[in-house]
Amino acid sequence: MAAAPSRLRYRPLNLARWLIWGLTVLAMAVLPQIFTQGFAITLMSQMGVAIIFALSYNMLLGQGGMLSFGHAVYSGLGAYIAVHTLNLASSGQIWIPVSLMPLIGGLAGAFFGVVFGYVTTKRSGTTFAMITLGIGELVATCALMFKEFFGGEGGITTNRVVGQPFLGITFGPGVQVYYLIAFWCLLSMALMYAWSHTPLGRIANAVRDNPERAEFIGYDTQRVRWFTLIISAFFAGIAGGLSMINFEIVTAENVGALRSAYVLIATFIGGIGFFFGPIIGAIVFTFFVVALSGYTNAWQFYLGLFFVLMVMYAPGGIASLIMMQVQLIARKRFRRIAPHYLAAGACGLLLLAALILTVEMTYKISVDSADGTVMNLFGVQFDASAAPPWAVAIGLWVVGGALFNMARKRVARILGEIQTEILQAKT
């Protein structure tokens, strides 16, 4: 009798959850029909790969409490094995369809997870982080030493169009690659989500929270970390295989420290505390890298600044900011705060304009002055070495800073009021 209400809670049928998954599938299916330009397709393809990679990384960081500095090892080696497999397939020595190459990458990633993970997961915390850094450097060095396998500086190239078209699919056009990536992305997302609701997934959380206690309820924490890492490496390998198909080249960069740092930044920006955090992080990050790098050479500066600001002011990432708003909406308080958000956002735009102006003018003068200091920003042409634009920048900083500070304080005050109200309503 008493178990009846609790049994209800076990029901996996959750309307909101199905709605979100349904909308995700729909969006992934429809988006390339709306944004048909090559650039958009490429961008979305890269986002799909980044989502798998970031989710696999968060299995370690968010779910297992393992800060890895060498996650690109698994995606990169997965990509290398997949590219060699694809080349064997195209020379007719073996028969594996292109659409299964990500699985090859995944299995390769898992294999290296078994090997390297056995070493790295011996320890946790800072020691784990250090060992992953070491393994990452080791593999990156190997990539330049063993030219036969890694292709040296030039990497290994391939052609993703292999054999006869199947139902008209050749994987030649970008949009076909996009749908292949979307398929694997959805499958990986679903599987990784499912994993977080398995005994191993939950015990990984337990080991993250309190490794000592986990040992006293029967778990070998080393094993838990190792198994988690192997599964994480499997999905990283899938991402590697897909990126190989997308770019038709794998280079030493794919296993490098920079790639490892990127996935850490993307995951953290999105938020490691929620399953969907890394998905958002991967989308935002890829947009930063791919779109912004087309507009400005200083994109890494903006990315770094954004990352620092997130770590300092929103350590829960974008996901935690979203969840906060969801809470406010659920408690019918969002309308009260929304206008103040808008005000703070407008003032923030002033500061952003000040930042962009300052950074771009500095960049023009210091790095990019070979063909003069005249530049074009927001459709306005001006001389970066003249005084007026700098005066405008300073003015924007001062006015924007003062206004933003006021708006920020008001947002904080009203959020505080709302929180007190909610707490009082509870008691």
Add this chain to the structure above:
Amino acid sequence: MNARALELKSVSKSFGNTAIIRGVDLAIPKGERHAVIGPNGAGKSTLFNLISGRYPLSGGEILLNGESITGLKPFEINRKGLSRSFQITNIFQRMSVFENIRCAVLWTLGYKYSFWHRLGGLKDANLRAEEVMESIGLKGRRDTPAGVLSYAEQRALEIGITIAGGAEVILLDEPTAGMSRTETADAVELIRKVSQGKTLIMVEHDMGVVFDLADRISVLVYGEVIASDRPENIRGNKAVQEAYLGTEAH
């Protein structure tokens, strides 16, 4: 009845040159509720850490159900049926009460490192977790993160995690430390209930709790057991009174 659940044979432990445990012999029969008492710094918690595998022994041997567990890791000892609680609350802070308990039942129920079972579908694990929550009186706090529970509730959860796996030998390290009088009374009832038919060994400072619960008491002073007997005999023991009861309690 004479079968021994736990046996310590001249167990010793030193940290550097300091001997903390100096040759402890102890035999605890199955089904007994046994209390270890002694003044601060006597080595009670260290003794627990040795039995549960948290620290390696410096000498001697420990047998669980007649089988040596010397040198085994904590999780190996736990799998053999010995479970312990901690003096300083040691729970999974960010997880809900229910998740805390469910994690503690997974290994015993054989789910181990499974990534092919869905937690929501594990009827036995979920039922067992609900039962344990019921018995420790935390059913109403099912979905509360463990970190925001009250102190007494955290202590109850600590015991819940310890007993959830169904271990036959239970070690409780100061289960009532820092509790109010009524909370202590509740805790005693809880301990009595959950240790039914099991072997219980507890370190405890509260003499009321000790004499209320224990079938036998061992007195540990400076790393040595100076007496191990029934409560009424311990109360009358001269050496114990001198070393411990006379100066600290009562």
